[in-house]
Amino acid sequence: MTSPHMITVSRCDDGHRTHPVRRDCPACGADMHPVVIEGKGTVITWTRIERPPEGFKTPQLVVLVRLEAEREEKDPPVVLAAVADTTTKVECGNVMLIRDTQERYEAEPL
Amino acid sequence: MVLPPFGGGVDTYLHGVGHTPFGRHTARLDTLAIEAFERMHGEAEEALPEPGHVVVSSQFPGEYGGVENAAAAVTDGLGLAGLAATRVESGPSSGLAALEIADALIRSGARDTVLVVGVETMTRLPAAMANQVLARMATLEERKLGLTMAAQVALMTRAYLEEHGIERELLADCAVKAHAHGLQNPLAQFRKAVTRDEVLASGPVADPLRLYDCAPLSDGAVCLLVSREKGPLRLGAMGHATDHLSITHRNHDARTLTSFRATTRAAEEAFGRSGWSVEDIDLIETHDAFSLLEGMNLEDLGLFERGAGVRTVAEGETAVTGKHPTNVGGGLKARGHPVGATGCAQVAELFWQLTGHAEVEARSVERAQGKRPKKALAHNIGGLGNNIHVALLEATA
Numbered sequence: 001m002t003s004p005h006m007i008t009v010s011r012c013d014d015g016h017r018t019h020p021v022r023r024d025c026p027a028c029g030a031d032m033h034p035v036v037i038e039g040k041g042t043v044i045t046w047t048r049i050e051r052p053p054e055g056f057k058t059p060q061l062v063v064l065v066r067l068e069a070e071r072e073e074k075d076p077p078v079v080l081a082a083v084a085d086t087t088t089k090v091e092c093g094n095v096m097l098i099r100d101t102q103e104r105y106e107a108e109p110l
Numbered sequence: 111m112v113l114p115p116f117g118g119g120v121d122t123y124l125h126g127v128g129h130t131p132f133g134r135h136t137a138r139l140d141t142l143a144i145e146a147f148e149r150m151h152g153e154a155e156e157a158l159p160e161p162g163h164v165v166v167s168s169q170f171p172g173e174y175g176g177v178e179n180a181a182a183a184v185t186d187g188l189g190l191a192g193l194a195a196t197r198v199e200s201g202p203s204s205g206l207a208a209l210e211i212a213d214a215l216i217r218s219g220a221r222d223t224v225l226v227v228g229v230e231t232m233t234r235l236p237a238a239m240a241n242q243v244l245a246r247m248a249t250l251e252e253r254k255l256g257l258t259m260a261a262q263v264a265l266m267t268r269a270y271l272e273e274h275g276i277e278r279e280l281l282a283d284c285a286v287k288a289h290a291h292g293l294q295n296p297l298a299q300f301r302k303a304v305t306r307d308e309v310l311a312s313g314p315v316a317d318p319l320r321l322y323d324c325a326p327l328s329d330g331a332v333c334l335l336v337s338r339e340k341g342p343l344r345l346g347a348m349g350h351a352t353d354h355l356s357i358t359h360r361n362h363d364a365r366t367l368t369s370f371r372a373t374t375r376a377a378e379e380a381f382g383r384s385g386w387s388v389e390d391i392d393l394i395e396t397h398d399a400f401s402l403l404e405g406m407n408l409e410d411l412g413l414f415e416r417g418a419g420v421r422t423v424a425e426g427e428t429a430v431t432g433k434h435p436t437n438v439g440g441g442l443k444a445r446g447h448p449v450g451a452t453g454c455a456q457v458a459e460l461f462w463q464l465t466g467h468a469e470v471e472a473r474s475v476e477r478a479q480g481k482r483p484k485k486a487l488a489h490n491i492g493g494l495g496n497n498i499h500v501a502l503l504e505a506t507a
């Protein structure tokens with residue numbers, strides 16, 4: 001559990017998980033509680049932002065990663081993360097590791 | 111789904127509309143509202159009923175327009191001080207949110223007649239600042255990544271293209287179609303045709319979206335006058351639904367990235383209350399802020415099969431001459447998208463088309479189709495599909 005690629009998601013008693021953490025389960029409405037899981041998964045879509053909002057460098061590279069299901073089958077959580085090296089070649093299906101820098105979530109190729 | 115009617119027999123009718131040109135204006139928010147109001151009275155063929163309440167739709171009057179307390183400011187500017195006045199916002203679907211509130215005021219018996227004013231001035235801020243303001247509609251976590259609305263839709267667009275095996279060029283064709291309609295609308299921000307190659311060569315915004323895949327920042331105002339007195343258009347019903355603010359919280363839905371289920375819910379509510387179905391609709395105005403959305407929205411509304419929307423739009427089926435005319439005024443893409451005014455502009459277009467008004471002579475659905483449309487639908491999206499309205503309208507003549 002010393003890997004830097006552990007992130008906190010929310011889980012309900014029925015096994016639904018989602019990210020970022022929230023109080024109620026989007027799937028069933030039950031209370032959720034935080035659980036720490038490995039931030040490893042597959043890119044399902046991405047974009048390179050060439051016209052970011054004020055205050056951001058151009059470009060920004062953002063991926064949406066579906067975390068690996070581990071042993072639980074229900075709806076693996078998806079996580080939005082920035083790729084710090086914006087020259088990284090990204091394709092859907094790439095496996096990435098995600099960490100929480102406290103500032104934002106960052107992904108890097110495995 | 112069958113829902114009970116509400117309103118105890120009271121119906122809401124649309125009597126008149128007024129629409130400024132959309133584009134870049136130097137006029138203040140309240141001045142633009144006056145122009146729309148004067149246009150409404152100028153084009154009315156009969157005396158309009160007197161409103162008892164003004165409902166102002168404006169999403170960012172302070173940030174964009176430098177005006178707070180916008181309901182009172184606009185109402186006083188219109189010479190209507192003394193009336194009740196309320197501002198509503200639900201993101202870029204604020205225009206139909208205002209109509210929803212007006213409808214509820216009328217059906218509840220609180221007011222006989224309500225003036226709806228949709229207005230926004232967005233072009234004064236530099237684009238990066240304007241986009242930062244728009245990005246505040248997203249969650250804090252998303253904003254920390256530099257995600258704009260365009261970037262969020264870019265994520266969906268790539269997922270849609272991959273899931274359905276659609277060539278990117280077809281999205282360009284959707285923008286080409288919107289511009290072709292805008293060319294026939296004297297009030298549109300973009301009155302020029304574009305080609306597929308021009309769309310594909312326009313500047314990158316958020317891959318795969320380019321500049322011509324995106325609606326512009328716009329200024330503009332639109333007034334709608336609604337009343338319980340019988341008028342040329344009846345508001346059949348409205349539907350309204352929200353969704354989780356972040357798409358990541360919709361992960362239990364297999365269609366998270368390729369649909370807005372709040373559209374489907376809002377449409378089901380509107381159809382359930384009216385007893386109509388999508389097959390009854392002769393003319394549609396849908397929220398095509400990005401090139402993906404006309405096709406995807408028409409899937410969510412139940413008109414097209416999943417994965418068929420973008421291709422069907424690209425093939426011309428939603429052109430003014432097509433089987434399902436949609437966004438014949440150019441849509442958000444070409445007409446422009448002053449966020450608080452957009453839903454009202456959709457309703458104005460439907461009013462003109464369903465009443466055979468001279469304003470839409472150059473893009474008349476009646477002429478293109480050989481018969482005047484009778485039933486119409488407006489669909490207005492707030493945020494990234496998280497606050498969505500549908501309005502159904504019917505000609506009474």
Ligand SMILES: [Zn+2]
Nearest residue numbers: 012016025028
């Ligand atoms: Zn649950």
